Amino acid sequence: MSRLVVVSNRVAVPGEDRAGGLAVGLEAALRTHGGLWFGWSGKTVREDSGRLHEQSEGDVRYVTMDLDRRDHDDYYNGFANRTLWPLLHSRLDLVDYARETREGYRRVNALFADRLAPLLRKDDAVWIHDYHLIPLAALLRERGIDCRIGFFLHVPMPSADLVSALPEHARLFGSLYAYDLLGFQTSRDADRFRTYARIFGRATIDGDGTVVLPGGGRVAVTSIPIGIDATRIASQSAAAVNKPAVRALRESLSGRLLAIGVDRLDYSKGLPERFRAFGRYIERHPSERGRLTFLQIAPVSRGDVAEYRHLRDQLEGIAGHINGTHAEPDWTPLRYVNRNFAHATLTGFYRAAKVALVTPLRDGMNLVAKEYVAAQDPEDPGVLVLSMLAGAAAELDAALLVNPYDLDGVADAIARASTMSREERRERWQSMMRPIAGSDIHAWCRQFLDRLAEVAT
Structure with a gap:
């Protein structure tokens, strides 16, 4: 050979x-x-x-x-x-x-x-x-x-x-x-x-x-x-449930559902649009107010490039506006974190999240989408909200597919994901796991x- x-x-x-x-x-x-x-x-x-x-x-x-x-x-x-x-x-x-x-x-x-x-x-x-x-x-x-x-x-x-x-x-x-x-x-x-x-x-x-x-x-x-290495991600996420960082995250939610986004800080990832769509979700679905906390992890990349510095400033401004407008004394709607976490810890975060927001404006594939699905508890999986402009959408058509530029559409998808029945969540998860496990x-x-x-x- x-x-x-x-x-x-x-x-x-x-x-x-x-x-x-x-x-x-x-x-x-x-x-x-x-x-x-x-x-x-x-x-x-x-x-x-x-x-x-x-x-x-x-x-x-x-x-x-x-x-x-x-x-x-x-x-x-x-x-x-x-x-x-x-x-x-x-x-x-x-x-x-x-x-x-x-x-x-x-x-x-x-x-x-x-x-x-x-x-x-x-x-x-x-x-x-x-x-x-x-x-x-x-x-x-x-x-x-x-x-x-x-x-x-x-x-x-x-x-x-x-x-x-x-x-x-x-x-x-x-x-x-x-x-x-x-x-x-x-x-x-x-x-x-x-x-x-x-x-x-x-x-x-x-x-x-x-x-x-x-x-x-x-x-x-x-x-x-x-x-992805689906078997490794699944076992890693199950083992991560008891990691201190994962336990601390769960406890900090005070019983609320968790939505998560994990992206390198880059303009292709659609983060300003995602933040605004989350704010729109709170406004369009007042009955959902206080039910869901959104954690966006966005490690800084290429911080010496002007476009990326501007993006970081923009996101901080949008996050501040959303929290200033909608926060309660015991609830911060949007948590925005600019730091890296160990991959094993991230898989534990994925497993804890009932919703994942993967909404790039353009992406070749996006492995976060696949890792989120692989990290779920098969008996009680979360819901993937996925941009139709990510390459992963061609395989993961059982996700809630959205146009990342359509803020109202993304907002409504978040509301649907957070209230979806366990039966539907399991059906969608099983449909997505087949290509993920079969084409690792x-x-x-x-x-x-x-x-x-x-x-x-």
Whole structure:
């Protein structure tokens, strides 16, 4: 069996507390195949960008690369997160069109290619992840690498007309044609890429969805929704019931129901709209007043970026207005927390919550939605209120699906969720657990790698 080489912006090296769902799945796949995980070390250095560090555990090598401050600012803080992130989430109003960061992004991808190419073998299966590294396969091909290479885009693929708003978009997104296999979260994302290739790459589309380029090159395109480790989440949440933080949360509710939201502090998550919808719920359903407490956990990310600082200020203002208007001496309607919690503790919070609000304005998948469902007590599960604009909505259609921009609609969904019968809650939960358990993170890895092997042969 060929060696697996995983390439991502960051690497979950042994001993580092980055054991998210994706890391769990990729590490399991690497252990199965034996392999190499390559990416940025997470360190910024004064000089010597591209210096490598290596460690091993079992049959897996972890090779990481330092970046200097300029490279990090242009590649990561700049083009990846101030240009591509808003573009891919259909926020053209927030796209930074600076040419300097665009060149820095390509420069760092070339550095990845320079350091990775000597480590590769002809029969390797290379799996590159996400928008940080879109041009990497093309740069590896320029350096003579001809092994099979697959790519998975974890965030949404926007429509062709939005992509075309990016200067030199064909140079960047055209580099995706260097991959053997492109993976997307949903069939709609895959179709949007095919449309882009047809319009701007003059490609035709085969009956199986393969993109066929004018020169005869072929790029297989598939949609495989990423999953979670459902068994682990379920056992973790059951064990977390007696954790001090979970007990303290339950006791603080004084018998009230809990609604929960857990999101990185990001404008794509629809947090201002969610807060306003919760305020609208209190106003539209006065008989529900004081029955439900909403806890929003939103750890700060990219705090040095102006848009994120503005978002944090905005949320604090909305939360203050809702609480100032509706709070009682013994009830604070909205609790807004900007800190991280251990993942095991979060699963306990999920299990304690009778309602989850997962209402992004745009999301590739959203694993919080799946984790919330997996964490529930099967005998008395909570209700998921889910944005129809999240990739997870395609699988979890038994959730209460909402338009996150429709504040009254979200408000009414909260009211319906908080009063739903146990029988209906159980039926909806069972319907959602079937795809979650059947297509977990390990199945996702297997399906992609099997498809990559099939394409290569």
